[in-house]
Amino acid sequence: MTEPTAEIIEREAQLTREEHGMRMDQAAAVLFSEFSRERLKQWIGEGALTLDGKTVKPKVKVLVGQWLRLKATLQAEGEWVAQDIPLDVVYEDDSVLVINKPAGLVVHPAAGNPDGTLLNALLHHYPAQENIPRAGIVHRLDKETTGLMVVARTLEAHHSLINQLKDKSVTREYDAVVVGVMTAGGTVDAPLGRHPKDRKRQAVVSNGKPAVTHFRVVERFSGHTHIRCQLETGRTHQIRVHMSHEGWPLVGDPVYGGRLRFPPGASETLRDALKDFGRQALHARRLRFEHPVTGEEVMCHAPLPDDMAQLLDCLREE
Template sequence: MTTNITPKQTSDTELVAQQSSIEDELTTNGSSLDVDSLDENLSDDEPASDYEEINDDEDQDEYASSIAGQVLSQVIDITHTVTEKEAGLRIDKLASQVFTDFSRVQLQGWVGDGSLLYNGSVQKPKQRVKAGDVIHLSTTLQQHSEDQPENIAIDVVYEDDDVLVIDKPVGMVVHPGAGNQTGTLVNALLYHYPQQHHLPRAGLVHRIDKDTSGLLLIGKTKPAQMALMEQLKDKSVYRHYQCVVAGDAASLLRHRRIDAPIGRHRNQRTKMTVMTAGREAVTHLLNVTPLNDNYCLLDVGLETGRTHQIRVHLSHITYPIVGDRVYGGRRQLRAGLTEAQRQAIGNFPRQALHAYTLGFVHPTTGEDIEVTTPIPEDMQKLISVLTDGYDDE
């Protein structure tokens, strides 16, 4: 998905007129049902408070800049004398056993650049040690924030010496910011992986909304983090999402590729919108599964990574994500719903959006890695209610 196609140029006035015309048609034709009875939380006025992803070209540069934080210096100076039991081990293996705050990959790098000395001299990582020998680690780490470690459980779905993939639950903020100084994924990472305190945002490569669940990619070393961020910029990382939307399958299938530039809303600066002056944004509807006559489960792929891209694009084509208070509004209620279905939609507490597949090239081995995670329980229950009694045969 790396093809670059120039978006169709449409004026902002035309876009607003198209949007108003479509909404009028929906109301006139009865596609929306009893809008006044919809939960007041589904208004269009609530501002967005989180960003979905900023992860390519200038967007990624903006994110990289934002994660730099305040740089602090941490001096490391540790000496260890080899015991009889440790004799015969490789230097890098021994170092990983005694300097447990750092990964083996980090330690191998320090052996190579002279930060970790063997009997006062530089040796290769495979050098075997003898009892009484001395290994000495002397380096300075850059700490990028004063974020504090917190004992918060995280769901690790993939891990090796270089990379972590976390399944983020609904309600967890990715990193500290205004109004969210604690309880974030970064705080959790710093507790479970203290050696990552010297990495920007504890190694985070990208981010998703507080109320979007799913997979996040994290580098465990500086080279790995930088390599993965470069992959996001050149689009060799792919991300697939599942979401429940208000829309029939036939209509959605006419929008398999949504190519519409996105920029910041002129009046509501915390919201994004489709606009001619925006930056290129391309979303692919990879699969459309009917849940009933007016609701579907989508499999969505991102070709670009604009802020709130999936939510903005689906709202723009008038098929918003269920539970999206910012971009969904009253169009979430369609005709033909049972009372139970109406309640399930009106009471769903977040956008029904889940990042379920993440693919990338391993920064060290070059291997193609793909990680998946099942759709969360709250979305499963919503899907079950919407499909109750529906037969598409």
């Protein structure tokens, strides 16, 4: 692994009548919109972002004709360890990566998972990611959920992708296998928050954050349904909680799936397949977003992982 080289960012812009009278940090957010407001305020405080060559406070009012000049060295965002963990890279350029995450890989270090995560893998394969918040990770998948994730490789791309997620312009589509035979697709519009009695779980609660999941039927079986879900929001465990709440828990879900159920007359082969499926049957199959630099649409697909494909084959045979 090579050591990352420090990246130096340099920008300058002259203030116009449109920015006249704004606060320094507000004007910087307009003229250097590729960076987050928090990062710009940090640079103003450090003296890396100046007004006519002088260090000023973020609230100072700016005047037409003055110059904002930025010269900042990106600093490592955390004390994480780089680890040689294989990555399945679906798309890559200088601004973004799209990763096909396997089951069992935690996305970010946390209590109980201090290393061995996607973040640690990114730092090994792309050392400069240490200069990006959370090594460029802008959204998550549960440990046992497979599929596509987009990762920012620059601060500009990070800011753009965060905003796209906020304004719901990123399209995320999932494959799932649920217990029960659906007659049709639909939409679940139900707020999600912490479970009132189990803080490790999420639940549909009246005071939760808005959450919307669209779903449609792909294939029906004797006691299960293969569905596709599209997210409008990205709440923790959203698909798992929404589908369970509607009476269609995901196959193998250890938290929201309830007791193991078999369709009437299920063969031993199917019974074994359902018993042995050791994770929620959920896969992020399609990801679409606007490229942070070119503005062009980026569309990526990831085929079903082997375990879900084999489960569907077994259900078809019944």
